[in-house]
Amino acid sequence: MAQGSAPITMSDVAQAAGVSTATVSRVVNGHYGVSASTTARVRSAIEQLGYESSLVATSLRRSRTNVLGLVTHSFQSYTAEVLKGVMQALTRSGFDLIIYANSDVYGTYAEGWEQRHLTRLSGTLTDGCIVVTPWGDVQSQTPVVTIDPARNSTAPSVTADNLAGATTAVEHLLGLGHRRIGFIAGRSSLAAAWSREEGYRRALTGAGVPVEPALIGRGDFNPESAAPLARELLKRADPPTAVFAASDGMALEVLKVAKELGLTVPGDLSVVGFDNIPESALTESGLTTVDQSMYHLGYEAARMLKSLVTGEWEGPRQIVLPTSLVVRGSTAPPKAPRNHNSHRAVQLPGRNA
Amino acid sequence: MAQGSAPITMSDVAQAAGVSTATVSRVVNGHYGVSASTTARVRSAIEQLGYESSLVATSLRRSRTNVLGLVTHSFQSYTAEVLKGVMQALTRSGFDLIIYANSDVYGTYAEGWEQRHLTRLSGTLTDGCIVVTPWGDVQSQTPVVTIDPARNSTAPSVTADNLAGATTAVEHLLGLGHRRIGFIAGRSSLAAAWSREEGYRRALTGAGVPVEPALIGRGDFNPESAAPLARELLKRADPPTAVFAASDGMALEVLKVAKELGLTVPGDLSVVGFDNIPESALTESGLTTVDQSMYHLGYEAARMLKSLVTGEWEGPRQIVLPTSLVVRGSTAPPKAPRNHNSHRAVQLPGRNA
DNA sequence: CTGAAAGCGCTTACAG
DNA sequence: CTGAAAGCGCTTACAG
Numbered sequence: 001m002a003q004g005s006a007p008i009t010m011s012d013v014a015q016a017a018g019v020s021t022a023t024v025s026r027v028v029n030g031h032y033g034v035s036a037s038t039t040a041r042v043r044s045a046i047e048q049l050g051y052e053s054s055l056v057a058t059s060l061r062r063s064r065t066n067v068l069g070l071v072t073h074s075f076q077s078y079t080a081e082v083l084k085g086v087m088q089a090l091t092r093s094g095f096d097l098i099i100y101a102n103s104d105v106y107g108t109y110a111e112g113w114e115q116r117h118l119t120r121l122s123g124t125l126t127d128g129c130i131v132v133t134p135w136g137d138v139q140s141q142t143p144v145v146t147i148d149p150a151r152n153s154t155a156p157s158v159t160a161d162n163l164a165g166a167t168t169a170v171e172h173l174l175g176l177g178h179r180r181i182g183f184i185a186g187r188s189s190l191a192a193a194w195s196r197e198e199g200y201r202r203a204l205t206g207a208g209v210p211v212e213p214a215l216i217g218r219g220d221f222n223p224e225s226a227a228p229l230a231r232e233l234l235k236r237a238d239p240p241t242a243v244f245a246a247s248d249g250m251a252l253e254v255l256k257v258a259k260e261l262g263l264t265v266p267g268d269l270s271v272v273g274f275d276n277i278p279e280s281a282l283t284e285s286g287l288t289t290v291d292q293s294m295y296h297l298g299y300e301a302a303r304m305l306k307s308l309v310t311g312e313w314e315g316p317r318q319i320v321l322p323t324s325l326v327v328r329g330s331t332a333p334p335k336a337p338r339n340h341n342s343h344r345a346v347q348l349p350g351r352n353a
Numbered sequence: 354m355a356q357g358s359a360p361i362t363m364s365d366v367a368q369a370a371g372v373s374t375a376t377v378s379r380v381v382n383g384h385y386g387v388s389a390s391t392t393a394r395v396r397s398a399i400e401q402l403g404y405e406s407s408l409v410a411t412s413l414r415r416s417r418t419n420v421l422g423l424v425t426h427s428f429q430s431y432t433a434e435v436l437k438g439v440m441q442a443l444t445r446s447g448f449d450l451i452i453y454a455n456s457d458v459y460g461t462y463a464e465g466w467e468q469r470h471l472t473r474l475s476g477t478l479t480d481g482c483i484v485v486t487p488w489g490d491v492q493s494q495t496p497v498v499t500i501d502p503a504r505n506s507t508a509p510s511v512t513a514d515n516l517a518g519a520t521t522a523v524e525h526l527l528g529l530g531h532r533r534i535g536f537i538a539g540r541s542s543l544a545a546a547w548s549r550e551e552g553y554r555r556a557l558t559g560a561g562v563p564v565e566p567a568l569i570g571r572g573d574f575n576p577e578s579a580a581p582l583a584r585e586l587l588k589r590a591d592p593p594t595a596v597f598a599a600s601d602g603m604a605l606e607v608l609k610v611a612k613e614l615g616l617t618v619p620g621d622l623s624v625v626g627f628d629n630i631p632e633s634a635l636t637e638s639g640l641t642t643v644d645q646s647m648y649h650l651g652y653e654a655a656r657m658l659k660s661l662v663t664g665e666w667e668g669p670r671q672i673v674l675p676t677s678l679v680v681r682g683s684t685a686p687p688k689a690p691r692n693h694n695s696h697r698a699v700q701l702p703g704r705n706a
Numbered sequence: 707c708t709g710a711a712a713g714c715g716c717t718t719a720c721a722g
Numbered sequence: 723c724t725g726a727a728a729g730c731g732c733t734t735a736c737a738g
Binding site (some may be wrong): 362363364374375377378379381382406407409410411412414415533 | 730731732733734
Binding site for chain 1 (some may be wrong): 359360403405406407408409410412413427428429430433434436437439440449450451452453454455469472473474475476477478494519631632634636
């Protein structure tokens with residue numbers, strides 16, 4: 001009833017070659033102990049029927065599949081860059097990759113998606129999994145490596161040096177002369193969100209600038225979460241002269257809101273993001289941001305998972321990759337020092353160090 | 354011996370709840386005919402044990418899995434953009450997505466990879482598959498949609514209007530006054546490669562410029578294939594004043610070779626690509642290229658596959674999406690008309706039409 | 707409303 | 723060197 005005939009199975013091959021499925025299986029898997037003539041007969045039957053073993057049946061029966069999994073919730077620029085790195089690390093490694101992405105982005109299964117998919121895959125299909133930005137801790141019988149783990153997660157992980165990156169970003173703004181610097185935070189369940197906020201706080205404190213809770217907006221890394229927060233921040237009576245957003249996606253939204261409110265960037269407002277997704281370089285004058293090489297996150301995670309699966313891993317279970325500040329056109333000195341709530345001396349235009 | 358205990362299976366749940374696996378299965382799948390009290394007992398056992406059904410076992414037994422597959426050979430910017438579109442189309446569709454990527458990029462299995470993976474997945478795991486840039490025709494028991502199909506393939510497909518796009522690109526160069534225009538072709542097994550070359554030929558012929566076989570290099574869409582071809586082209590005694598490459602990846606290589614040979618772009622050489630991958634906007638002055646919205650290719654392919662699987666598809670089996678020329682800094686009029694092998698009048702600097 | 711049994715397509719001891 | 727049989731974790735008629 002379906003289109004075409006039923007798929008070719010191993011027993012079709014066995015029948016055609018006049019042997020048992022056990023023998024076909026041995027030939028397919030290159031096991032020793034099959035006569036040359038039988039092997040040839042089976043091979044030609046396989047050839048003629050166009051037989052290909054079922055991934056599902058094979059992996060249900062075997063313990064080792066030579067397939068690695070990657071579980072992700074969404075598929076944005078961030079994920080795309082990570083995947084390129086993962087694939088590069090797996091090239092000619094003998095491991096294929098299966099990526100599982102659920103379509104129910106904001107649906108009922110959102111909570112705990114990573115554990116659900118992980119369990120469903122790792123039972124039999126995959127030898128190990130990479131989980132991208134999980135919402136909570138994950139566990140599995142087979143090795144797991146997380147990219148941007150949840151806070152307090154103890155699983156093996158690869159992440160950027162978010163603390164240093166965020167600190168540098170805010171120091172850059174301070175160095176330009178900004179004193180009122182807003183912050184749009186990321187999803188608090190992620191360690192990265194916490195570290196980036198901590199970097200913001202440390203940089204301010206280090207420069208003797210008090211942290212004002214009113215200048216902190218609580219986003220969740222998704223671009224959509226940033227617009228209302230940015231609007232609120234920029235419409236204040238005493239708005240910040242600069243905003244640091246915990247992700248480029250959110251920073252790009254800040255740029256849009258600024259335009260909408262008639263503010264020029266970097267004239268009226270400086271903006272710094274985090275991630276350095278390709279789009280950041282494409283905005284009019286470019287977004288100043290912290291590069292965290294998502295490609296390398298993926299590359300290192302795959303390298304680690306591979307070794308974990310084969311039992312060869314010697315390195316640390318938590319890898320932290322360096323970040324670097326990429327200065328583009330969205331940051332500049334503030335138009336004039338703003339001194340709400342403060343009586344510091346105005347020092348313009350000279351600004352050394 | 355493995356890390357942790359064995360995974361929780363349906364019979365563990367059955368045992369804990371004091372019922373048969375058949376009943377557990379009914380509860381898990383929400384089938385009617387289970388008493389409320391039994392359902393509750395099973396539910397709580399599932400909860401306590403943290404049971405999650407095995408994707409593999411389920412799909413081996415069932416005909417419908419609600420999982421769609423995507424098979425790809427490599428994972429570059431092109432694939433990443435396609436995937437974003439696919440995911441968007443699948444959001445809240447009820448279908449999850451499994452992407453299968455083989456790691457053996459240039460290895461023994463390169464030939465026929467798409468059919469191999471397709472068969473291995475579609476036997477049981479997926480309800481249908483998208484195959485990206487296959488090397489040959491593909492067939493399957495379950496629905497298949499190809500993105501950028503092979504030449505002469507009759508499978509349902511989504512592709513850009515490569516012929517029109519390429520024609521426009523070359524007409525752009527002709528309009529600037531170029532007459533010696535080189536071409537770097539793509540992998541000839543793909544319909545897209547053929548159409549882009551045909552567009553090149555038609556534009557030249559339409560403008561009364563003879564097609565010179567010596568100005569055509571045979572690449573395969575991979576960036577690496579383009580460098581030697583570009584070098585050969587540009588080192589000729591009578592080099593072209595412009596080069597049209599059948600993909601951005603290859604065009605970017607042409608740019609590198611030009612630099613290496615001391616040629617300025619667009620002063621000494623104009624370059625046009627095809628695809629409009631994000632990187633094209635990031636080169637110094639930008640690469641002029643043909644946009645084919647890979648995002649939409651993915652989006653439409655997923656939309657089509659979804660309907661094909663549910664049997665609701667009404668539209669055509671071959672979808673062709675429009676392209677548009679994106680003019681950036683890599684194209685300009687030639688420095689001076691080159692008239693090797695020709696005695697046409699020199700008309701400079703006026704160039705109408 | 708529930709269970710025993712067969713079977714999805716494979717692999718792997720166990721016999722011979 | 724080869725086959726019969728059990729079983730991986732599930733689902734689905736078939737009985738009751």
